[in-house]
Amino acid sequence: MVRIGAFLVGLFFAGWLLVSFLVGAVAYVTEPPAVTVEHEFHRNPKEVSFSFDGPFGKFDQAQLQRGFQVFKEVCSACHSLKFVAFRDLKGIGYNDAEIKAIAKNWAIKTPDIDPKTGEMSTRAPVPSDYFPKPFANNVAAMAANNNAIPPDLSLMTKARHHGSAYVYSLITGFQPQPAELLKEFPDAKTPQGLHYNPYFANLNLAMAPPLTADGQVTYGDGTKATVDQMAQDVAAFLTWTAEPKLENRCRAGLATIFFLLIATGLAYMAYQNIWADKKKAA
Amino acid sequence: MTTVEHVESEGPSGGDGVRRRDFINIAAVSFAGVGAVAVVVPLIDQMNPSADVLALASTEVDLSAIQPGQAIKTTFRSQPLFVRHLTDKEIAEADKVDPSTLRDPQTLEQRTVDGKKQWLITMGVCTHLGCVPLGAGEGENRGEFGGYFCPCHGSSYDTAARIRKGPAPKNLEVPKYSFTSDTAILVG
C-alpha cells in the first residue's frame, strides 16, 4: 500500500517536473533569455594584495593611519562609521592623548542634549563616542545626495564579495561609458547625476569619484599620495573597521591548530594501541 | 572523555611495549584535558566587562556650578556619585568629631584632596546593603548628623559622609579621583 502510494506520488512529481522542464526548454530555445548589460559589462574586483592577506596576515599600521586620514578628509563628509568608536583607534596605533585630540577636533559633532537647557544640541565627541553620523537621518542624507543614501562604511569590506579589493576597485574604477556598451545597449546610457563604474553591481553609481587627484590628502609619513595609494590605504582601513580582531583571529588560529595537530596525532596513536590486538590476522 | 586505564588488562602484556602504550594513552587523554581547560578560558572571560563598558569607566564632573552647601548626584560606573560642596560650618562640624570614637575612624582630610577640603566626593551607595542614601538633593532628609540618611534601614552619615548611626559598617566610599582643573574632576 505504501509502495503503491509512493509510486503514484513519485510519478506525479517526477512527471510534472519533466513537463515543466520541457516547457522551460521550449521557451529557452524559442526565446533565449536576453543578455543584460550588467552580465556583459560588470567586472569582478581587481587583483590587489594587502599585508593582511593569508593566515599570517598582519595589518600595516602606518597604512591604516593613512587610510584613516583619507576617510577623515574625504569619505567622512558623507559616509558614517557607526559601529566604530574613537577609542577603537588604539587598534591602529594612536595613543590616548592623540585619540582624545582626534575626537575633540572631529568636524562632525555628537548630538546630545544641552546639560543646561535640555534642548537637543551637539558637543565635541569624546573617545568613548562612536563616530558621529554626517546626516541626522536617511531623509537628510537623501536630500543632500541626489536621493541616494551613502551607506555606512563600518562593515563595507565584509558586506561585499572580496570586500577589500572591491573598495579599492570601486574607488579607482570610475571611467567614461565604453562606446561598445552604448552601441550594444543604447538604452543603458548612464543617467544624469550618476557615474559609470564597471565594478558597481548595476554599473551606475550615485557617488561621484571621491579621489580625483594625486596629493588630494597630504600624508604625514611622506608617502606619495597617488590616487592608487590612497584607494589602497582607505581599503585597508575599512578592512580594519570591518574586522578589527583579524590579527587576534589569525594568531589564535595558529596556536589552536598547532595544538590540535599534536593532540590528534596522539589520539591516533592511542587508537592504534588500543585496537592493536583486534586488527591482527588470525 | 574518560580515562583508558584498564586497557593494559586487555592488550598483550609484558615488556616495554606495554609501558610505551600506556604512556601514549595517558598523553592523549592529558592533551584532551588541557584542550578542554584552554577552551573554558574564553568561555569565562566573555562575562567580564566588555570594551565599551570599560570605556565608560571614568567620568568627568564639572564643579563650577555647585554652590557651597549644595550637592549633585551624578553617575560613575552606572552607580550614583555624590559631589558635595561643604560650607565652612559643615567642615567645622566634621572636624569637631574625634575620629577614634567613630565606627570607621577617618578624618575629613583623609577623605578629601589636600587643599580642596570643601569638595566631598563619595559613592552614593550605602555600605549596608547598597541603597542610595538621601541628602544629595535639595530639601532631602539629611539625617540627624547633617550628611546623608539611608531610608532603607536608617543609617545616618555626617557631613564628612562617615557612618554615625544605624546598621552600615563603613563610611561612604570615596572613589579614586583627581582634579583636572580648579573646577573639574576626573573620577576613575
Added chain:
Amino acid sequence: MSFPWAEQYTPKHPAMQWIDEKLPLPRLVYNAIGAGYPVPRNLNYFWNFGVLAGLALVIQIVTGVIMAMHYGANTQVAFATVEQTMRDVNAGWLMRYAHATGASFFFIVVYLHIFRGLYFGSYKAPREMVWLLGLVIFLLMMATAFMGYVLPWGQMSYWGAKVITGLFGAIPVVGNPIQTWLLGGFAPGNASLNRFFSLHFLLPFVIAAVVILHIWALHIPGSSNPTGVEVKGPQDTVPFHPYYTAKDGFGAGVFLILFAIMLFYAPNYLGHPDNYIEANPLSTPAHIVPEWYFWPFYAILRAFTVDFFFVPAKLLGVLAMFSSILLLFFLPWLDTSAVRSGSYRPTFKKFFWILILDVLVLGYCGGAPAAEPYVMISQVAAAYYFAHFLIILPLISRFEKPLPLPNSITEAVLAKYGKTGGEPVAVPAE
C-alpha cells in the same frame, strides 16, 4: 544491554556502590557509551559521525547560550548588539564565528551521518525507530538553523524570513492568515524576531532530548555495521569503551582541526556578504539565497514553474519541498530488500551514487540565481530525486540479485586482515 555477553557494571568503591543504589546514573552511562555496550568490531570511519554530531550540538549550545548573553532581540538593536559582540565583548568574535561556522559543520556531519545510513541500510528493520527519530532531529535542526539565521537581522535574515514564511502563504485559503500568524505582523518585525529568538533558544534542548531517544532506540537492537550482517556472538563485538571511545577521540580531533581551519581562517566563507548589511524592508538583495545546507531543498522549491491545472506552481513547489524530506520517513518501507548494506547490492549501489551526484547538482542549482539553465537542470535533478526514492528504490529491492553475504562479522574481518595483514584503518566496508 541487548547482548548477554555485555560487560556488567560493578562499582568497587563504596561511594560508587552507594550512588548506584540511589541513582544508577553511572551504570546508565556505562551501558550507553561505556564498556557495557558491545559494538560490532568492524565499524568504519563513517560510524564516527554520530558522536561528532553530538559534539557539534554541544558546541552550538555552549556558544549559543553565550551569544544570547550579549544579544538584544529587538529590531532596533539586534544588528548592533551582534556587532558589539564581535568588537567589544571579550572573545566575542570567537563565540560568534564558532556559532556560525559550527552550524555549518553540524549540518556537514549530519549529512554524512544520513549518507552513512542511506548507503549501509541503517534505516531497515529492526532500526526503523532510530531512523525516524533521526529525521525528527533533522527537521528540528532545520527549523532551528532557519530561525537562528534571522537573529542578526541582516539583509539575508530579513528577506530569508520573508521568503520562507511566504511559503506558507501558498497554502489555499488559510495560507495568508498562517503567514501573518507566524510573523506576528504583515512582514518580519519585532514580534517575529522575539519569537524566533525564543524558539531558537528552546529547540536545541528539544533536539538534545530527541538525541537521547535516538540513542535509546539504537541500543535496543545495537549498532548496525558495514556488512549489514547481524551480530552472532561475542567474537563479533568489542566494548564501546575503550575501543570506540578511542576511535571517536581521534575522529573528534580531525573534526576539530577542520573546524578550526574554517573558523579562524575563513569564518565568513560559508555566510553571505549581504548579511553584514542591516535589514532594510525597502530594498531586496539582488538574489536571495538561504544558507548552503538548504540549497538542495531550495532548488526543489524553485523547480516547479508550471501550474498543474488549478494547483499553482508555487504551491506545488512548497508541497514538493516538504515531500522531499517527509518521504524519507517512509524509506524503511519503500526499500524492502533483506540485504542492508549497499556493499552487497550492485544495482542499488549504482543508483545510490547517482542520487548523491543528483543531490549535489540540486545543491549547486539552489545556490545559483533563479535563471536558466539552472532552473532546467534542477527540474531534471528534482525529478530524479523523487523517482529514486519513490519508484526506483522499491523496484530495485524487488528485482535486484544481491551478492553473497559473509556468514558473520568476524568472518568478514578475518577475510580482510587475512589478505592484507594489519592495515592501520578499521575495516573499511569496501
